[in-house]
Amino acid sequence: MSVKNVLRMGHPVLRQIAAPVTEFNTPELNSLIQDMFDTMAALDGAGLAAPQIGVSRRVVIFGVERNRRYPAAEPVPQTILINPEVLPLDDDMEEGWEGCLSVPGLRGQVPRYTHIIYRGYDETGHLFEREVRGFHARVVQHEVDHLDGILYPQRIRDFSRFGFEAELTGHDF
Numbered sequence: 001m002s003v004k005n006v007l008r009m010g011h012p013v014l015r016q017i018a019a020p021v022t023e024f025n026t027p028e029l030n031s032l033i034q035d036m037f038d039t040m041a042a043l044d045g046a047g048l049a050a051p052q053i054g055v056s057r058r059v060v061i062f063g064v065e066r067n068r069r070y071p072a073a074e075p076v077p078q079t080i081l082i083n084p085e086v087l088p089l090d091d092d093m094e095e096g097w098e099g100c101l102s103v104p105g106l107r108g109q110v111p112r113y114t115h116i117i118y119r120g121y122d123e124t125g126h127l128f129e130r131e132v133r134g135f136h137a138r139v140v141q142h143e144v145d146h147l148d149g150i151l152y153p154q155r156i157r158d159f160s161r162f163g164f165e166a167e168l169t170g171h172d173f
């Protein structure tokens with residue numbers, strides 16, 4: 001159990017396609033997940049993907065109760081999601097502000113599908129599926145992008161809505 005160093009944009013591991021998890025209930029997987037929760041909690045994040053701590057595996061965690069970095073956000077249940085799939089249920093997308101622990105100090109407005117189904121495995125290898133909208137759907141798409149080597153700045157369409165959070169006054173995020 002430990003807080004790990006979070007890799008920043010530009011590190012090659014963040015650009016890789018992460019490998020699927022093939023074995024569940026292993027000490028390696030359990031300690032990876034624990035390290036991810038410790039790291040996310042220490043940095044007050046809403047989510048974290050394994051590549052961000054240097055492990056190129058298809059594991060993400062997320063969850064928001066009340067988050068200082070996302071005060072306007074609706075709650076999202078604490079979730080461990082392994083080998084995920086995301087399916088948009090229609091073509092609707094909306095812009096919303098995102099930040100990332102691998103892109104410290106910055107925020108940008110990113111288009112995401114508003115209504116999705118996602119499925120994947122929990123830490124015991126149990127398959128589950130959820131239909132979600134809005135901020136929950138946004139968080140999942142952001143985290144799953146990390147597993148395909150994509151960081152949110154690569155999704156931005158309007159770079160007038162990208163900058164340092166300390167300078168972005170008057171924006172609701």
Ligand code: NI
Binds near residue numbers: 100101143146
């Ligand atoms: Ni991120």
